[in-house]
Amino acid sequence: MGHSVPRPVAPQDGQQQKVAKRLELLPEEAIYLVERGSMFCWKALEDISPRMNGLEEMEGAPMSVQQVFAEMIGTEDLTLEKYQVFAYLKRLGYVVMRTKAPSPAYLTAAPHVPLSVRTSGWFSRLLAAFTGTFSKVLRVFRRTPEFWRPGLFHHGLTYSSMFKSLRVIPSGHSTPLQVSAPDTQQPSIYDIFYNVYKPATPFKKTAPSKPDFQIVVVNARTTPMPTLSELTDLFDILPELPTPVPRRRIPYAEQKNTAAPHVPTQPTATDPTTTPSNPSPSLVHRLFWWALPTPPPVTSAVPIRRPNPFAILKQGKKMVVVAAVDAGAISFFSFRQGGFEEFPMA
Numbered sequence: 570m571g572h573s574v575p576r577p578v579a580p581q582d583g584q585q586q587k588v589a590k591r592l593e594l595l596p597e598e599a600i601y602l603v604e605r606g607s608m609f610c611w612k613a614l615e616d617i618s619p620r621m622n623g624l625e626e627m628e629g630a631p632m633s634v635q636q637v638f639a640e641m642i643g644t645e646d647l648t649l650e651k652y653q654v655f656a657y658l659k660r661l662g663y664v665v666m667r668t669k670a671p672s673p674a675y676l677t678a679a680p681h682v683p684l685s686v687r688t689s690g691w692f693s694r695l696l697a698a699f700t701g702t703f704s705k706v707l708r709v710f711r712r713t714p715e716f717w718r719p720g721l722f723h724h725g726l727t728y729s730s731m732f733k734s735l736r737v738i739p740s741g742h743s744t745p746l747q748v749s750a751p752d753t754q755q756p757s758i759y760d761i762f763y764n765v766y767k768p769a770t771p772f773k774k775t776a777p778s779k780p781d782f783q784i785v786v787v788n789a790r791t792t793p794m795p796t797l798s799e800l801t802d803l804f805d806i807l808p809e810l811p812t813p814v815p816r817r818r819i820p821y822a823e824q825k826n827t828a829a830p831h832v833p834t835q836p837t838a839t840d841p842t843t844t845p846s847n848p849s850p851s852l853v854h855r856l857f858w859w860a861l862p863t864p865p866p867v868t869s870a871v872p873i874r875r876p877n878p879f880a881i882l883k884q885g886k887k888m889v890v891v892a893a894v895d896a897g898a899i900s901f902f903s904f905r906q907g908g909f910e911e912f913p914m915a
Contacts, residue, residue: 572593785890885908890903
């Protein structure tokens with residue numbers, strides 16, 4: 570726990586002022602260590618009476634656990650609910666960090682920059698418009714292998730194009746919300762406060778990686794359910810989750826061998842020369858690539874399994890965890906952003 574902070578050291582005997590690093594704790598970290606009995610906390614006193622023998626070297630008075638709670642709860646945006654969530658996750662072995670750095674010396678994971686912000690420059694927009702126009706002009710002169718299909722009737726030959734034609738209502742999370750924001754809008758209570766890493770994550774405090782979970786802490790008795798606008802604001806600053814890897818199907822013969830390991834099996838010899846490889850394009854294809862059709866890629870004998878759409882819909886594209894604290898009872902709720910517009914189904 571704690572983080573290194575450079576602090577100036579008082580000079581001695583006419584020496585120049587030096588800067589030394591020292592370990593400092595956040596309020597929730599200090600309360601957690603005092604509560605479990607791993608650390609004593611002292612409160613600084615301005616003056617100590619000289620008549621008190623044996624207290625000349627004492628710089629403060631020892632603090633009880635109750636006094637530590639009273640002194641530190643409410644400082645640096647820490648509430649009792651946020652500390653209870655912090656202590657609960659720490660006891661389970663998770664690594665808990667602040668999302669927003671309370672000081673410049675506190676290192677946090679790099680925030681996610683939305684794509685709309687990254688491509689909002691005038692040069693990026695100009696480059697995208699130029700490349701889009703050039704690709705449309707090039708597509709007219711480029712001959713495709715399916716040139717016999719007329720362009721007007723090509724859109725209704727697959728299920729995906731048919732379902733796309735039937736959509737009369739705009740869908741997708743890129744569609745702006747038709748919700749008018751109030752004139753005097755207050756800052757939302759649903760703000761990400763903690764970055765949480767799993768116990769098995771190789772975590773480095775000097776270079777925090779992307780967190781496994783991002784948690785919002787609210788008081789269940791005073792905070793209503795999040796609105797659609799609040800959830801949209803949360804999802805806008807979150808990165809997309811990776812696509813779940815499809816499960817590997819074990820053949821029946823391999824399952825039988827696993828169930829009976831005492832039966833020896835003869836390994837099948839594989840020919841390394843049968844590995845498919847894409848042939849290098851000829852000189853004519855490299856010179857006139859814009860007029861000749863692209864040769865189909867050579868596929869391997871083993872089919873590539875596509876991810877299950879139901880697993881993707883269950884996981885969601887983005888996720889945020891809301892910790893609702895009700896008088897000490899903590900409940901975790903996972904809100905996910907679905908991607909139903911990417912899978913046209915009946």
